Amino acid sequence: MDNFEPVIVAFCCHYCAYTAADMAGSQRLSYPANVKIIRVPCSSKVDALHIVKAFEKGADGVYVAGCLEGDCHFKNGNSRAVRLVEYVQKYMDEIGIERERLEMVMMSAGMGYRFAQVATEITEKIRKLGPSPIHAAISL
Amino acid sequence: MITAERKPLEELIEYVRPYKRILLVGCNECVTVCAAGGRKEVGLLASGLHMALLKSGSAIEIREHTLERQCDPEYVDELVSMIDGVDAIMSMACGCGVQELARRFKGKPVFPAVNTKFMGASERQGVWAERCQGCGDCLLGKTGGVCPIARCAKQLMNGPCGGSTGGHCEIGEDVDCAWALIWERLKELGQEERFVEIMPAKDWRPGGGSGPRKIIREDLAE
Amino acid sequence: MQNIQPQYNNKVLVIGGGMGGIRTALDLAEAEKNVILVDKAYAIGGLMTQLDRTFPTNNCDLCTLSPNLSESSRQEFIELLTMTTVKDVRGEKGNFTVLLETAPRYINLEKCTACGECHKAYPECVRFTPGLDHRAPTCMRYPQATPQAFSIDLAKCTDVEALMKSCPAGAINPDDMGRKREVHCGSIVFSPGGALFDPSHLDYLGYATQADVVTSLEYERILSASGPTMGQLVRPSNGQQPKKVAWIQCIGSRGLQKGAGQYCSSACCMFALKEAIVTKERFQDDIETTIFFIDMRTMGKDYELYYLRAKNEFGVRFVRSRPHSILREHGKENLTLTYSAEEGGANLTEEFDMVVLSTGFRVADDVKELALKMGLELNADSFPKTDGFNPVVTSVPGIYVAGVIQSPKDIPETMVQASAAACMAGSDLGPVMEKVEREQEPLPLETGVVGEEPRVGVFICDCGENIGGVVDAAALAEYAGTLPHVAVAELKGHGxxxxxxxxxQETIKAERLNRVVIGGCSPRTHEAKFQEVIRRAGLNKYLVEVANIRDQVTWVHANRPQRATEKAKDLIKMAVGSVVRAQPLADHSLPMNKNVLIVGGGITGMTTALQLANQGLKVYLVEKSAGLGGLATSLRRTLEGGDVQAFVKDLVLRTESHDNIQVITRAIIVDHSGMPGMFKTGMQTGKQMFYRQIEHGVTILATGALPNRPSLYLLDECEAVSTQRELQTLIEDQPGTVKAWDNVVMIQCVGSRTPDNPNCSRICCQNAVKNALHIKEINPDARIFVLYRDMRTYGFQEEYYLKARELGVIFSRYTLENPPKVEATDQMVNVTFTDPILGRQITVTANCLCLSTGLVADEDSNDELARIFKLPRTGDGYFLEDHVKLRPVDLPIPGFFVAGTAHSPKTIRESVAQALAVASRARTMLAKDSINLGAAAARVDKNICAACLICVRSCPFGIPFINADGYSEIDPAKCHGCGMCASACPAKAIQLMQFEDDRIIAKLEELFERNIA
Structure with missing residues (x-):
C-alpha cells in the first residue's frame, strides 16, 4: 500500500482543541487532510462506543483532543477522557487492533501550532502502521 | 444487586464463531447498574465481536437488544419477534437471565457473555464489593450489620482468626477483616458483650446445602 | 429642504460609522440606550471594509467585520443615517442640538434589494471608489455593505429614465431631495476616523507619475478578493505579477515630508508587515519583499512575535533606511530606489517592480472643520486635545472621541476607545432609564418538523478566495446536491x-426546507449568525449545522487542492448526515445576577468600579494587597505632565466612599463556580484569611502586571544603576543629586524583546523620553545617552521624542547581538557601546545608568487565577482575549473581561481607556434581565433509565439526582452541557442535546461510507 492515505477521526473539545484547530487555520498552518474533526463540547463527551464504532466503520486512527491538564472548562472532563482512552485501548488489545491507533492529546485553545503538529505526527504514525486490520478486512 | 463482569473477548469469539447471525441481549437491571451488560456494553461487545471476527475473515451479523429484565418470562417474550433467523443467542445478563433465555428458546444455543460474580454493593463510582452470599439464614442482626459469611475469607462464625492484622485480612492489604469491622461496629453500638458470645455452628441447608432453593408465596402463586 | 422635526434628547449621537463608531453604537444599544449613528458614506464600515486581512491573525477582514455590520443596522436602539453630515452642534452636555443633513441617495432603501441590475446597465454612474476600485458601479463599496443598497451618482447619468427602468424593484428615485433635520442628544461620540496622507505632491516618490508606486491601502485593495483585481496581485502598469516589492515606512508621519504630521501613525509598521507576510504567503519564493523603515514599531500585544515571524519564517527583508527617491529610468519598466546604507552611509540603488508607500493618518479637512464647529480644542496637527488621564474626554464636556481622531492607532485600540466612549457618553444620559417595551419585529412561528421527511438545504460559501481559491466551491455545491435528503444545494459568495x-431565508421558505447545512467557516464564530438566519425563516434555530470547510480545509490544506476538495466533501456529507437527525430544541434561561466582581484594585479596577457603581450596580472590588492603588502608587507623573499621585488619591477616595462599591483587601481568590450571569467566587480575606463567597453576574480581571527586574547590567549590584521607575522618584525627590550629574545613560529593552521575553513592554521608550526631558529640565547641561533598539514613541509621544533630540539627548542604536557593556567604577558606571553612525566604540562614564526594564505578567497570580477561572493566557502569561482585533477586552469565556496591564503592558491613559471599555462591555451584559443558557443540556429518557447513579456520581457540577419517580433528573437550567453523564450512562438513557449519539455516529457513518467503499 504505497499510496495509503489513512482516515483519522479527531474528537475535539469545543473550548480548547477545536479552537486550536481554528487557530491553526487562521495561522495557515498546514497539516495532513487525513484528519477529520468531530466537535464535542468536552473530551469527556466522547463515549467508548464512539471510538469503537469509528474503528468498526474503518478508521485507521482515532484521537481525542482535550484541554491541558487542569484547564478543562468542565473541571475534570479531560482527565476522565484520559482514563476512557486507556480503557478502550485495553479493549482494542482484546479485539486485536494496535492500541497505538488510539491516542489522547491535550492542548490549549491558543496552540494552533500544536494542533497542526499533533495532526501531522499522528497521521505519520498511522501511515507507518498501515491500514487498520478492520479497514483492511472491509476493503477485501 | 447482582454483579458481573464481561468475559474475555477471546472466549466469546469462540462461542459465536460457528454462527452467521446472533442475537446479543442485554439487561437493564443489575448488570446495567454495574456496567457489565446494559445497552452500552451490548453496543461495545457487538462492535468488538464484529471486528474480531472480521479480522479472522468471518462475517457475523449481530442483532442488539436490551430487555428491561432478563429473568422474567414476560420481558423475554419481547425477543420472540427477533429470534427468527438467529443461529444463537448471547446474553449479557447474570446467570439467571442466561438460563431464562435458554429455557424460553428451545433449539437455540444460548451463551453467557458475562461472568456473574456476587451480590454486592457499590463502594464508589466504578467499584463494587461482595456483601451477601444468600445463606438463607441472615445473622446480620447479631454481627452488627457486617456479614462474616460474605466478607470473612474463612466464613468464620467466631472470629477473628490469627491472620487479622491492623484491621486487614491476611489474604491481602486491600481486604478488610470482617471480624475487625464487626468489632468496630459493636463498639459503636455499645454492644461489645456480643463479641464474646459464642455463635453455634452454622446450618448451611438454607444456603443451598439441601439442594436448589425455591420461594413460593402462596398468596401470589397461581 | 424639508422635514425639520424635533426629537427627544435621551440619546447619544455617534458621528462616524467606521469600526469604532459601530462598536460605540452597539455597546450603547446593547446597554439599552438610544443611539443615532451618522456616517457621510453610503455604507458604514469605514476603512476596515477596504482591508484584505488584519494583523496579527491575518484573518479576512470582512469575515470578522460583516456580522458586526449587519448587527448594527438591525439593532432596535440604533437609528442609522448614512450619507449624512453634521452641519451644526449647539448646546451643552445633557442637551445638545445637532443639525444633520442627509444627501440624496436617489435610491429608496426600503425597495433596493442590491440586485446590481442598475450596475450592469449603467456602470458609468460611478460615484466614489477608494484607491484602485474601478469596478464598482452605482457603487456598493463591498459585497456585505450595510445598508445593503446601492447609491447613484446622478451627475454622471445621462439617461435617468432608462436608469430608472433598469431597476426591477423600482427603487431609483431621481427626485430624492435629501433632507435636513435637528436632533437632540445628551452626549456625542466623535469617531470620524482618519484620512490617509496623500503623497501626490512628493515628486521624488513618484506616486503621481508612476503607476507601480501605490499606497499601502491601494496595495491592500489589490490583494483583496473584493478589490479591483479580484485578489490577483498584479502591477498596475502592466498587469504582470511583481517579483520584487518594497515598502517605505513613515510616509506622512514623524514630520518627515512636506505636509506630514509630527506624530507617528502607529499602525503602519504592522500594516506593512502584514502586507509583506500575506504577499509571501501567496507567492513564497516567487517574490521578494523588502521593508525600508526607521524604527520598527511593533509595540502591541504579541506584535513583536509577528515581526519576528515576518523576518524569520517568511523571509521578509528589513532595511533600516529612508529611501531618498523612486525613479523610473527611461526605457525601463522597473523602479529604481536610492537609499543610504544602514552603516557607513554609502548611496545604494536597487530595482523594484512595485513600491508601496506606508502612508500615515491625518485629520481630514472637513473633520477638522466639524471639530472646530463643536468647539473642540485642537492640537497643532488638528487632532482634538484630550484629558491627561482619560483619552476619550475632550475639552468640551459631553463630547467624547474614539479611534484615530484621538490619536493614530490600530483596530484593537480603536475598539477599546469606542467602548470607552460608549461608557462615558452613556453615563451622561443618567443612570435611570425607563424601560420602554418596544415593538420587536415578530419572529415567524416555528414550522413543525418532527416526523417530516428531512429536506436539507446546503449552502456553500466561497468566502472570496478563502475557500473558493483552494477548492472548486461550485463543484462542492453540486456534490452536496447528490446527497440523500438534500433538496437544494447552492453556492453563496459570502454566506x-x-x-x-x-x-x-428565501430559499428555506420557497423550498420548504427543514434542515440547513452551511459549508463555510467555524461554527465557533458563525453558528449563532446562521441559527438566527434560519430562525427568521421560521425554522427552529438548532436545525442548522456548519461544516467548517475553511478553517479546517482550505486554510490548512491549500497546498493540496485535490485532497482538500475530498475532505471538504467529507465534512459536508458528515454535516448533512448529522443535521437530518437534528431535532428542534428550546433555549433555557435564568435570571441575571447584576453584581460585579472586579479583581485588582489599581487604577484600572477602580476606574471600572466607579463607572459601574455610578450606574447603580453593586461592585465588589477585590484586592490582593492591603490597599488600593496598585503599581501607580509608585509613579509620579506622565509623559504629558499629569500628576499621577493626585489622580490615584482622588480615585481611591471616591472608590472607598462609594455606597455601591465594597472594597475587599488582602483577598485571595480560591474557588469559582457557576456560569455567566450567576457566578459564585470564594476568597480568603483579611489577616485571618476568613473564607467568604460572593455571588455575581460578571467578572472583570484588572490584576495588573509586575515591574520586570532582570539581573542585567549590574542592576542591584551597583548603586549607580536603577530602573526608570526608580529614576523618576529620584528626579522628583532629590533634584539636587540630578543637578550634579554629568552623564546619564539609559538602556532600552532590558529584559524585553529578548529570546526569554520576546515581546515589547511598550511603555519604556516614552518612559525614557519622559525622564530624559525631566533631567534636562533640572540639569540642562547633563549629557544623556539613550541606547535603544527601535524607538517606539508611537502617536503623539513622537513629539516628545523629537523635543528630547532637540534638547540634545543623544539616541544611539544598539543591536541584540551587540549589547552595551557595563563596568562599575567607584560610584559610577562605564558604559561601552558601538555607535552605528560613527562606526566605533564609545565609552561613557555615567553618574547614573538607568535601565528600561518594562513590565512582565504576574506569573504566579495569573497562573492561579487562570486555573480557577479556566481562562487562557498568552505565551508570556497575560490573559488572552476572545478576539485580538474586535473583542480586545472580552475574554473567551462569556461573562469575563480583562482590562489594564493584565491584558498587556500599557500606559495609564491606555489602562483607563480599557477600564472604561470593560465597564461598557459589562453593561451590555448586565442590561439584560435573564441569561440565555442555550439548549445544550443533557436529557434523560426516563423509560430506560436504570437509576444506576453513574450520572449522579460523574457530573462535575452535581446536577443530576434520582427523583421521587425513581429515575435520574437533570435540570436543564443548571446543566453545563459537558456531556460527561451522557457518555458514562450504561443504559444510554442520557443524550446531550445538539450532540446526540445518533448525530455523532451518523458523522462517522457518512465519513466512512465515502472513504471505505
Missing part, C-alpha cells in the same frame, strides 16, 4: 453577507 443571508 455571512446580508444579501446571502436574505437569499438563504
Amino acid at each position: 455571512c453577507s446580508r444579501e446571502s443571508m436574505q437569499q438563504i
Whole structure:
C-alpha cells in the first residue's frame, strides 16, 4: 500500500482543541487532510462506543483532543477522557487492533501550532502502521 | 444487586464463531447498574465481536437488544419477534437471565457473555464489593450489620482468626477483616458483650446445602 | 429642504460609522440606550471594509467585520443615517442640538434589494471608489455593505429614465431631495476616523507619475478578493505579477515630508508587515519583499512575535533606511530606489517592480472643520486635545472621541476607545432609564418538523478566495446536491453577507426546507449568525449545522487542492448526515445576577468600579494587597505632565466612599463556580484569611502586571544603576543629586524583546523620553545617552521624542547581538557601546545608568487565577482575549473581561481607556434581565433509565439526582452541557442535546461510507 492515505477521526473539545484547530487555520498552518474533526463540547463527551464504532466503520486512527491538564472548562472532563482512552485501548488489545491507533492529546485553545503538529505526527504514525486490520478486512 | 463482569473477548469469539447471525441481549437491571451488560456494553461487545471476527475473515451479523429484565418470562417474550433467523443467542445478563433465555428458546444455543460474580454493593463510582452470599439464614442482626459469611475469607462464625492484622485480612492489604469491622461496629453500638458470645455452628441447608432453593408465596402463586 | 422635526434628547449621537463608531453604537444599544449613528458614506464600515486581512491573525477582514455590520443596522436602539453630515452642534452636555443633513441617495432603501441590475446597465454612474476600485458601479463599496443598497451618482447619468427602468424593484428615485433635520442628544461620540496622507505632491516618490508606486491601502485593495483585481496581485502598469516589492515606512508621519504630521501613525509598521507576510504567503519564493523603515514599531500585544515571524519564517527583508527617491529610468519598466546604507552611509540603488508607500493618518479637512464647529480644542496637527488621564474626554464636556481622531492607532485600540466612549457618553444620559417595551419585529412561528421527511438545504460559501481559491466551491455545491435528503444545494459568495443571508431565508421558505447545512467557516464564530438566519425563516434555530470547510480545509490544506476538495466533501456529507437527525430544541434561561466582581484594585479596577457603581450596580472590588492603588502608587507623573499621585488619591477616595462599591483587601481568590450571569467566587480575606463567597453576574480581571527586574547590567549590584521607575522618584525627590550629574545613560529593552521575553513592554521608550526631558529640565547641561533598539514613541509621544533630540539627548542604536557593556567604577558606571553612525566604540562614564526594564505578567497570580477561572493566557502569561482585533477586552469565556496591564503592558491613559471599555462591555451584559443558557443540556429518557447513579456520581457540577419517580433528573437550567453523564450512562438513557449519539455516529457513518467503499 504505497499510496495509503489513512482516515483519522479527531474528537475535539469545543473550548480548547477545536479552537486550536481554528487557530491553526487562521495561522495557515498546514497539516495532513487525513484528519477529520468531530466537535464535542468536552473530551469527556466522547463515549467508548464512539471510538469503537469509528474503528468498526474503518478508521485507521482515532484521537481525542482535550484541554491541558487542569484547564478543562468542565473541571475534570479531560482527565476522565484520559482514563476512557486507556480503557478502550485495553479493549482494542482484546479485539486485536494496535492500541497505538488510539491516542489522547491535550492542548490549549491558543496552540494552533500544536494542533497542526499533533495532526501531522499522528497521521505519520498511522501511515507507518498501515491500514487498520478492520479497514483492511472491509476493503477485501 | 447482582454483579458481573464481561468475559474475555477471546472466549466469546469462540462461542459465536460457528454462527452467521446472533442475537446479543442485554439487561437493564443489575448488570446495567454495574456496567457489565446494559445497552452500552451490548453496543461495545457487538462492535468488538464484529471486528474480531472480521479480522479472522468471518462475517457475523449481530442483532442488539436490551430487555428491561432478563429473568422474567414476560420481558423475554419481547425477543420472540427477533429470534427468527438467529443461529444463537448471547446474553449479557447474570446467570439467571442466561438460563431464562435458554429455557424460553428451545433449539437455540444460548451463551453467557458475562461472568456473574456476587451480590454486592457499590463502594464508589466504578467499584463494587461482595456483601451477601444468600445463606438463607441472615445473622446480620447479631454481627452488627457486617456479614462474616460474605466478607470473612474463612466464613468464620467466631472470629477473628490469627491472620487479622491492623484491621486487614491476611489474604491481602486491600481486604478488610470482617471480624475487625464487626468489632468496630459493636463498639459503636455499645454492644461489645456480643463479641464474646459464642455463635453455634452454622446450618448451611438454607444456603443451598439441601439442594436448589425455591420461594413460593402462596398468596401470589397461581 | 424639508422635514425639520424635533426629537427627544435621551440619546447619544455617534458621528462616524467606521469600526469604532459601530462598536460605540452597539455597546450603547446593547446597554439599552438610544443611539443615532451618522456616517457621510453610503455604507458604514469605514476603512476596515477596504482591508484584505488584519494583523496579527491575518484573518479576512470582512469575515470578522460583516456580522458586526449587519448587527448594527438591525439593532432596535440604533437609528442609522448614512450619507449624512453634521452641519451644526449647539448646546451643552445633557442637551445638545445637532443639525444633520442627509444627501440624496436617489435610491429608496426600503425597495433596493442590491440586485446590481442598475450596475450592469449603467456602470458609468460611478460615484466614489477608494484607491484602485474601478469596478464598482452605482457603487456598493463591498459585497456585505450595510445598508445593503446601492447609491447613484446622478451627475454622471445621462439617461435617468432608462436608469430608472433598469431597476426591477423600482427603487431609483431621481427626485430624492435629501433632507435636513435637528436632533437632540445628551452626549456625542466623535469617531470620524482618519484620512490617509496623500503623497501626490512628493515628486521624488513618484506616486503621481508612476503607476507601480501605490499606497499601502491601494496595495491592500489589490490583494483583496473584493478589490479591483479580484485578489490577483498584479502591477498596475502592466498587469504582470511583481517579483520584487518594497515598502517605505513613515510616509506622512514623524514630520518627515512636506505636509506630514509630527506624530507617528502607529499602525503602519504592522500594516506593512502584514502586507509583506500575506504577499509571501501567496507567492513564497516567487517574490521578494523588502521593508525600508526607521524604527520598527511593533509595540502591541504579541506584535513583536509577528515581526519576528515576518523576518524569520517568511523571509521578509528589513532595511533600516529612508529611501531618498523612486525613479523610473527611461526605457525601463522597473523602479529604481536610492537609499543610504544602514552603516557607513554609502548611496545604494536597487530595482523594484512595485513600491508601496506606508502612508500615515491625518485629520481630514472637513473633520477638522466639524471639530472646530463643536468647539473642540485642537492640537497643532488638528487632532482634538484630550484629558491627561482619560483619552476619550475632550475639552468640551459631553463630547467624547474614539479611534484615530484621538490619536493614530490600530483596530484593537480603536475598539477599546469606542467602548470607552460608549461608557462615558452613556453615563451622561443618567443612570435611570425607563424601560420602554418596544415593538420587536415578530419572529415567524416555528414550522413543525418532527416526523417530516428531512429536506436539507446546503449552502456553500466561497468566502472570496478563502475557500473558493483552494477548492472548486461550485463543484462542492453540486456534490452536496447528490446527497440523500438534500433538496437544494447552492453556492453563496459570502454566506455571512446580508444579501446571502436574505437569499438563504428565501430559499428555506420557497423550498420548504427543514434542515440547513452551511459549508463555510467555524461554527465557533458563525453558528449563532446562521441559527438566527434560519430562525427568521421560521425554522427552529438548532436545525442548522456548519461544516467548517475553511478553517479546517482550505486554510490548512491549500497546498493540496485535490485532497482538500475530498475532505471538504467529507465534512459536508458528515454535516448533512448529522443535521437530518437534528431535532428542534428550546433555549433555557435564568435570571441575571447584576453584581460585579472586579479583581485588582489599581487604577484600572477602580476606574471600572466607579463607572459601574455610578450606574447603580453593586461592585465588589477585590484586592490582593492591603490597599488600593496598585503599581501607580509608585509613579509620579506622565509623559504629558499629569500628576499621577493626585489622580490615584482622588480615585481611591471616591472608590472607598462609594455606597455601591465594597472594597475587599488582602483577598485571595480560591474557588469559582457557576456560569455567566450567576457566578459564585470564594476568597480568603483579611489577616485571618476568613473564607467568604460572593455571588455575581460578571467578572472583570484588572490584576495588573509586575515591574520586570532582570539581573542585567549590574542592576542591584551597583548603586549607580536603577530602573526608570526608580529614576523618576529620584528626579522628583532629590533634584539636587540630578543637578550634579554629568552623564546619564539609559538602556532600552532590558529584559524585553529578548529570546526569554520576546515581546515589547511598550511603555519604556516614552518612559525614557519622559525622564530624559525631566533631567534636562533640572540639569540642562547633563549629557544623556539613550541606547535603544527601535524607538517606539508611537502617536503623539513622537513629539516628545523629537523635543528630547532637540534638547540634545543623544539616541544611539544598539543591536541584540551587540549589547552595551557595563563596568562599575567607584560610584559610577562605564558604559561601552558601538555607535552605528560613527562606526566605533564609545565609552561613557555615567553618574547614573538607568535601565528600561518594562513590565512582565504576574506569573504566579495569573497562573492561579487562570486555573480557577479556566481562562487562557498568552505565551508570556497575560490573559488572552476572545478576539485580538474586535473583542480586545472580552475574554473567551462569556461573562469575563480583562482590562489594564493584565491584558498587556500599557500606559495609564491606555489602562483607563480599557477600564472604561470593560465597564461598557459589562453593561451590555448586565442590561439584560435573564441569561440565555442555550439548549445544550443533557436529557434523560426516563423509560430506560436504570437509576444506576453513574450520572449522579460523574457530573462535575452535581446536577443530576434520582427523583421521587425513581429515575435520574437533570435540570436543564443548571446543566453545563459537558456531556460527561451522557457518555458514562450504561443504559444510554442520557443524550446531550445538539450532540446526540445518533448525530455523532451518523458523522462517522457518512465519513466512512465515502472513504471505505
